Amino acid sequence: MAEKQKQKNGEQAGSVAMPLGSNRRVTSTELDDDLIVFFKLMIAGHKPV
Amino acid sequence: MTYDVAIIRPVDHAYKYAQWHEDIAICYLCTALKRKGFEYRVYDFALEQKFCLEKREHDYREITSSGAKCVVWVLDKHPTNNPYYGLQSVSEMASAVGHICHFSVYGNTQIDPFGFFELDEIDSVVVGEESAFISLLENLDVEPSERLTEGVLFRGQTFSKQAPLKRTSLNELGHAERYFLHEAKAGRPLVAAIQASRGCYAKCSFCFIRAKEAMHGGYGWQSRRPDDVVQEIAEIIEKYGVFDFAFVDPQLIGPGKTGKEWVHSLACQILSLNEPKIRFSIYARANDIDEENIRLLKAAGLYAVFIGVESFSQSMLNRLKKGMTVERNLRAIRLLMDNNIMLRMGFISFDAHTTMLEVLENCSGLKKVMGWKPHLITQPVFFNTVLVPLADTPKGQEYSSAGLIKKNAEQEPNWREVDAKNMALMDRLNRGQGATIIREPKVRLLNEFTRILSSELVQRSTSIENAVSDHLLGIDFPGNADHELLESKKIREWFAGLSEFAISQLVLSAEQIESVHSAEDSLLDQLVSDMRDELERYDRRVFRKKVPTWSDAQLELVD
Numbered sequence: 001m002a003e004k005q006k007q008k009n010g011e012q013a014g015s016v017a018m019p020l021g022s023n024r025r026v027t028s029t030e031l032d033d034d035l036i037v038f039f040k041l042m043i044a045g046h047k048p049v
Numbered sequence: 050m051t052y053d054v055a056i057i058r059p060v061d062h063a064y065k066y067a068q069w070h071e072d073i074a075i076c077y078l079c080t081a082l083k084r085k086g087f088e089y090r091v092y093d094f095a096l097e098q099k100f101c102l103e104k105r106e107h108d109y110r111e112i113t114s115s116g117a118k119c120v121v122w123v124l125d126k127h128p129t130n131n132p133y134y135g136l137q138s139v140s141e142m143a144s145a146v147g148h149i150c151h152f153s154v155y156g157n158t159q160i161d162p163f164g165f166f167e168l169d170e171i172d173s174v175v176v177g178e179e180s181a182f183i184s185l186l187e188n189l190d191v192e193p194s195e196r197l198t199e200g201v202l203f204r205g206q207t208f209s210k211q212a213p214l215k216r217t218s219l220n221e222l223g224h225a226e227r228y229f230l231h232e233a234k235a236g237r238p239l240v241a242a243i244q245a246s247r248g249c250y251a252k253c254s255f256c257f258i259r260a261k262e263a264m265h266g267g268y269g270w271q272s273r274r275p276d277d278v279v280q281e282i283a284e285i286i287e288k289y290g291v292f293d294f295a296f297v298d299p300q301l302i303g304p305g306k307t308g309k310e311w312v313h314s315l316a317c318q319i320l321s322l323n324e325p326k327i328r329f330s331i332y333a334r335a336n337d338i339d340e341e342n343i344r345l346l347k348a349a350g351l352y353a354v355f356i357g358v359e360s361f362s363q364s365m366l367n368r369l370k371k372g373m374t375v376e377r378n379l380r381a382i383r384l385l386m387d388n389n390i391m392l393r394m395g396f397i398s399f400d401a402h403t404t405m406l407e408v409l410e411n412c413s414g415l416k417k418v419m420g421w422k423p424h425l426i427t428q429p430v431f432f433n434t435v436l437v438p439l440a441d442t443p444k445g446q447e448y449s450s451a452g453l454i455k456k457n458a459e460q461e462p463n464w465r466e467v468d469a470k471n472m473a474l475m476d477r478l479n480r481g482q483g484a485t486i487i488r489e490p491k492v493r494l495l496n497e498f499t500r501i502l503s504s505e506l507v508q509r510s511t512s513i514e515n516a517v518s519d520h521l522l523g524i525d526f527p528g529n530a531d532h533e534l535l536e537s538k539k540i541r542e543w544f545a546g547l548s549e550f551a552i553s554q555l556v557l558s559a560e561q562i563e564s565v566h567s568a569e570d571s572l573l574d575q576l577v578s579d580m581r582d583e584l585e586r587y588d589r590r591v592f593r594k595k596v597p598t599w600s601d602a603q604l605e606l607v608d
Binding site: 012031032034036037038039040041042043044 | 067069070238239240255293312328329330352353393421428510514517518520521535537540543571602
C-alpha cells in the first residue's frame with residue numbers, strides 16, 4: 001500500500017515527479033488532432049538559440 | 050527516498066519552449082542502470098516545464114536528500130541547441146545546494162569535451178556510450194590512479210591518446226527504459242522517441258558524428274534488428290497508448306543494399322502490426338529517398354522527414370563534403386512532396402566562403418521548391434543557419450586554424466543581448482554560438498538579415514507552439530490567455546505560408562544587396578525594417594494581430 005502511494009506521488013526511484021499542470025488538463029475544442037500531430041512530429045525538436 | 054544517480058535533462062534555451070518527447074539518451078542510460086542494479090531518478094526539466102528557478106531548486110534539494118553519489122546532466126544532441134544554457138543548471142545546483150557529490154556530463158555533441166572543465170563544478174565528462182557511464186559509477190570510490198574506466202574524462206587527469214572506444218551492439222542494449230511516457234496515459238500529448246540505429250555512413254565535414262568517429266575509431270551506421278524495433282513500437286502502443294513516434298536516429302536508412310533492405314523490412318514489419326494510427330518522423334539523407342522506400346514508409350505511417358539538404362549550390366555542397374548533388378536534393382524533395390510528406394529541411398545558407406553567386410544559386414533552388422508544395426515545408430528555422438562548426442570536426446579545425454571564428458564578445462552589435470559574464474563563459478566553452486567570419490561583405494550583410502528574419506519567425510513559431518502546448522496541458526500563462534492564437538485553421542494557414550514568405554524576403558534582400566555597389570549597414574537597417582513591417586502584415590492577415598515575440602514580453606524567459 002505504501003509502495004502504491006509512493007508510486008502515486010511519483011516518488012519511486014526510476015520515475016519522475018508529476019509534471020506541472022498534469023492534474024489541470026483541459027480538453028481543447030479548437031485544436032484538432034491532426035494539428036497536434038503536426039506540432040508533435042513537424043515542429044517539435046529543433047529549437048533554435 | 051534514496052537512489053544512486055540523479056539524471057537531469059536541463060532546459061537548453063533561454064526561453065520557455067514545449068517539449069514533446071523523452072530524451073532517448075536518458076532512456077538508454079536508464080536501461081543500462083536498471084540492468085546493473087543502480088537506483089536512479091530522472092529530472093526532466095524540459096518535459097516537466099521547470100522554467101523557473103524555484104521549481105528546479107526544489108529538485109536540487111530532493112537530490113541532496115537522496116544520498117545520490119552522482120548527478121549527471123544529459124545534453125541534447127541537436128546542433129541548433131546551445132549547451133551553454135543546459136550547463137547553467139550545473140552551476141545553479143552547486144550554488145543552491147552545494148557541490149554535493151560527483152557531477153558529470155553525458156551526451157555532449159556540441160563542445161570540445163575538455164571545454165567542460167572551464168566550469169569549476171564539473172568533475173567528469175562521459176565521452177563514451179552507456180557502458181562508459183556505468184564504469185564511471187563503478188569507479189567513483191576508487192583512487193584516481195587506480196580507476197578502470199574507458200570513455201570518461203576526469204578533471205585533473207593527464208590526458209593521453211587512448212585506444213578507440215568500443216561500441217555497444219544495439220541488439221544487446223535492451224529496449225529504451227521509458228521514464229515519462231506513462232503521462233500519455235493521463236492525456237499528455239507525447240511522442241515516443243525511438244532509436245533504431247546509430248551513426249552514419251556519410252562523411253560531412255561539419256557533422257558531430259566526425260567527433261564520435263575520432264573517439265571510436267569509426268562511427269558508421271549501426272542498426273538494431275527491425276523485428277526488435279517493431280516489438281518496442283508494439284509494446285509502447287500497448288503500454289502507453291502512444292501511436293506517434295519520432296525516429297531520432299541521425300540517419301535512419303543505412304548505406305547501399307543493406308540499408309535499403311533493412312528499412313524495407315522495418316516498414317513491412319510496422320505494417321504487419323496493422324495499426325493504421327501509427328505515424329512517425331525520420332531523419333534521412335536525400336540520396337536514400339527513393340520511390341520504393343517512400344512508398345513503403347508512407348504506407349507504414351511516415352509523416353515527416355528531416356533532410357540535411359544544406360544547399361542548392363553545388364560548390365557549397367562540395368565544400369561541406371556533403372557527398373550530395375543539387376539534383377539529388379531536388380529529386381528527394383519532389384518525391385516527398387508528390388507523396389504529401391512533410392519536409393523538415395536542414396539548410397546551411399552561409400559558410401565562411403559563401404559568395405553572392407552561391408547565394409543566388411541557393412535562392413534559385415529555394416524558389417524552385419516553392420513552386421511545388423511549399424506548405425509541406427513549414428519549419429521556420431530551416432534557412433537561418435550560418436555554419437558555426439563544432440570544434441572537434443574537420444570543418445571546425447579548418448576554421449579554427451584559418452582564424453574564421455570570432456568569439457561571442459566580438460559579435461555584431463545587434464546580436465541578442467547576453468550579459469558580459471555569460472558571454473565570457475560561452476567563449477571559454479569554445480561554443481555557445483561563436484560567430485563565423487563571412488569573408489564577402491555583401492554575404493555578411495545578407496547573413497545578418499537572414500538571422501534577424503529567422504529569429505523573428507522562430508519567436509512567433511515558439512509563441513504559437515507554447516500556446517498550443519500549454520492549452521493542451523491546461524497551464525495558464527499570459528500568452529495562452531490569448532485564444533486568437535488557438536484556432537487550428539489559423540495556425541495551419543500561418544505555418545503553410547511561412548516558407549514562401551521567408552524565401553520571398555530572402556530573395557528580395559539578396560537581389561537588393563547584390564544590386565548595390567557596396568554593402569552598407571544602412572541598407573541592412575532598411576531591409577530589416579521593411580521585413581518586420583511585412584511580417585506583421587502577414588501575422589495580421591491570419592490572426593488579426595501580431596504574433597507575440599520577445600519584445601512583447603509575452604514569452605517567458607527562463608530565470
